[in-house]
Amino acid sequence: MRILITGSNGVVGKEIAHLLGKDKKYKLVLFTNRKVKKSRKKIKSFYQDLTKTIDHKFKVDAIIHCAAKKPFYQNQIAKTGSNLRKLYLANLKITKNLIKFSNENYVDKIIFLSAIKVYGTVKRKIVTENLYPKNLDLYGKSKLRSEKIFGEKNNKFQTISLRLPGVLDLCLSRNQPLILNIIKKIINNKNIHAYNINSKFNNVVDIYELVKLIKIILKRKKVKTSAYNIAASYPINFISVVNLIKKVFKSESKIINKNSNKTSFIISNKKIKKDFNIKISTTKNIILRHCRKILNADYKVA
DSSP states (O other), X not given: OEEEEESTTSHHHHHHHHHHHTOTTOEEXXXXXXXXXXXXXXXXXXXXXXXXOOOOOOOOSEEEEOOOOXXXXXXXXXXXXXXXXXXXXXXXXXXXXXXXXXXXXXOOEEEEEEEGGGGBSOOSSEEOTTOOOBSOOHHHHHHHHHHHHHTOTTOSSEEEEEEEOEEEOSOTTOOOSHHHHHHHHHHTTOOEEEESTTSEEOOEEEHHHHHHHHHHHHHXXXXXXXXXXXXXXXXXXXXXXXXXXXXXXXXXXXXXXEOOOOOOOEEOOHHHHHHTTOOOOBHHHHHHHHHHHHHHHTOOOO
């Protein structure tokens, strides 16, 4: 099976490509927004600014769409002269260009990495796929709008949109997602300030779990366009998550409970478990697995 991965130089796209590249069933083609000096022997890489027309012509069976413009840091946005409106329009342009490429090159399916941000401000205790979005920021709007455009009936392919929570990766220079930031503080024995520490938590997934789900979707010969929440199974109290990480790293960090009016919620993954007959790892196992990977890699965190 020939797979195109967009955003392959991004944190998540790079790790997905690394894990899928180990499986001989898949022949990977990568789109990167950095100039390609020399293509890898086994994996072909092409420079492509996805905000511009895609001129490359080749047949792929499926696309894993990881590329997106993200507003990680407000000061970074200011430095580049960007703004959130431009980010929104750029993400829609990327979506439309990829749709045109997919229709012209007879792509069968697209796996689109969307985000839980499509729900905006959440006031419910449990987030299901039928939750009506409220107060979306422009990044969330760009993800939701892209889902709808990918799902238009005149497209020749089917799209599975995965609404992701914070994805745990091994890039410890970032301060997102939340759990990764907490891991960094715990490694350095810094205190953890958190709210609703006794509330249930499962808003996390790691690259290993994500790739496992992607492989199951790729294996399915026929899929119907749909959006799915992705999150760990068996939520546990947030304070238990922090204590679990502390135990792994033998940290002296203290947990300081903050007062907040924010609503804590868990994410329902029942729909994808039912439709694809899959099991998703527990919150505890995902956290432990990721912490052990960091330990084995002997990462140094500033």
